[in-house]
Amino acid sequence: MIIEPKRKRKNSSPLGKLEGASGGIYIHIPFCKQACHYCDFHFSTSLKKKDELINALTKELELRKDEFKSTNVETIYFGGGTPSLLTNEELQFLIDTVYNNYQVSENPEITVEANPDDLSVDRIIKLSKSRINRLSIGIQSFFEADLKLMNRAHNATEAKACLEEATKHFSNISLDLIYGIPGASNAQWIQNIDMALSFGVPHISSYALTVEPKTALASFIKKGVIEDVNDEQAHEQFHLLKEKLEASGFIHYELSNFGKEGFFSKNNSAYWQGKSYIGIGPSAHSFNGKQRGWNVRNNSKYIKALAVNELPIEIETLTQTDQYNEYIMTGLRTIWGVSIQKVENDFGLNYKDYLIEQAEVFINQQLLYIEDKHIRVTKKGQFLCDGIASELFKIN
Template sequence: MSGIYIHIPFCKQACYYCDFHFSTSLKKKDQLISALAKELQLRKDEFKNSTVETIYFGGGTPSLLSIEELQFLIDTVHENYSVATSPEITLEANPDDLSEEKIVELSQSTINRLSIGIQSFFEKDLKLMNRAHNAEEAKKCLEIATQYFDNISLDLIYGIPNSKSKEWLDNIKTALSFGVPHISSYALTVEPKTALANFIDKGIIDDVDDEVAHQQFHQLIEQLEEAGFEHYELSNFAKPGYYSKNNSAYWLGKPYIGIGPSAHSFNGDQRAWNVKNNSVYIKKIEANQLPLEIETLSQNDKYNEFVMTGLRTSWGISLKTISSRFGDHYKDFLLNQAQFYITKHLLYIDNDSLKATKKGKFLTDGIASELFMLN
């Protein structure tokens, strides 16, 4: 199984917390779309022995593209790759782009999964984050989308400055009221050089409170598990049968190609990433050059990545796979490093896999770094 990620680097406006690559100018949109199609063609040999099972439009804001533009890129994948009979094709979308007409058109295309960036149902939160949509648009688009799409995921953000537990609980219950089968939820993170970081430094916005985020994370788990969701990855919850195939492939270390400026790729032995500049990207592709930087992974790199992604999931880090893929030395090292966290009831071993306890889940990324094999 392989996946293709297509990065659409355009947004109507900049969210204050975002550090992804994007542009608010659409002047080069047509050139960019042509370049995306050409990159797909130039890289087809990378998957000549693989079947593409997922196509994922991320960004940026992919829902800014027309149905015709999206379908053109999907058709280009089909023309150049071996594609599964029923691939999962996901479109990230913002509520303000999802008019009823757009939703109906999308439902008639080959796109079969929507990932909608709600973030919050409270107007004050949306304004604090500088989201392009309002609370009414968030609810309206879900009312319509759920009539036309079965497979919908929505995003929520917790740990927003000055957010109260009751408000967060209302956010979760509002999300559940629409009957969506998948919810992704992330703690608001203050990334360097973002507008949010600048506002916090100047005292315009209060800093995030890790303790509040921790409490809201556990509220989230409790509410969603009670509603029948499975917490299959640190930030992802799904009803049975609705795990994201695209995201699951990433956590399981399967290969993927990232198309577009700033997009990352992985083939098991190497990581690669495209240049973070739309103009440079277009110029290189038009000259039949791939604007890629490539890093060949050491054995330690591969082990560390396996540990980092595995610990975030409900299936954990398979000790058998560690032994077979990396050797018993790595397994012994892992168990030795993990012992402290096992005694603190943050990690446990279940069915020959190392997993995070409920208490340890919020601390997963920090714990994983302590399990890394350093060069």
């Protein structure tokens, strides 16, 4: 694995060009009203540098357009942080910058992550009249106790009200739910799922509450203020979620994602299928199949670099083994699985033989199975698939 050092670049693209393909653009908005106790993403609770940051995002988009010179942009995704803290005009300004510098497909998926407290009736209506055609709403839970434990900025009433209004104006909505919350029973989790389903949204993303180092949640658990997460209960709630959503017509197309037919996230699916994407903004990551890049995780340093036309990015060139491991990790999480033929075609016979040999023990344990020359996880193995994938990795 080769790590390229930071170096100044003026008016040049750091990653190699991708010719004649499709890709996506991810724009990281590093601002939040307050810090959720479980979050370790990059953000600031101060909006003082918002205007400077938007100008820097625009500059990075312009400087990196050659990376997608012959590439069709199929998805534009605003993540964070909390992108809904930007005004409609600011979001539109960034979207216009993409259109002015890139080839954009006729009907791109344009997603904005939003928190319920930012989605007033007027805001939703105005968003629906823009180019934005998909909302990803951070509900997390419909219970006040859960929201307070996580230090969310919204309350349960706002969560329900925003979904009631958003579903009137957007057909493509995803909502986030978190399971494995300390103190939240299985019965309460089922109520959360039922409430989400009652709004008729076509996509749900759901994640186990994870205790990340150096977060407030980790500190509270260490001090005994909050009880530790229960992995066994999280496992149970994952299977309750899967059972309920599949019974309601959702397809479990990726470990944490469930969608109705025609409503899979195009942005996320492209990531899992190894398509290229450009990450814009502080801490954003990029990928072109052979290289991975990541921007500096500091708003001030990011803004200063772009002010003098420099790209504050580090690049990692992936070895063949890195690319194989990447494919195993992403492929195993999805309904598409890992193609044995693709492994042989892209990496060679030795990699294919290694994969089948390593997979055999998990096949015997009924955690993996082979069908149509694809390796997939069983229902029993789904919750464990990241750990299984790591056992299939090849070490140089």
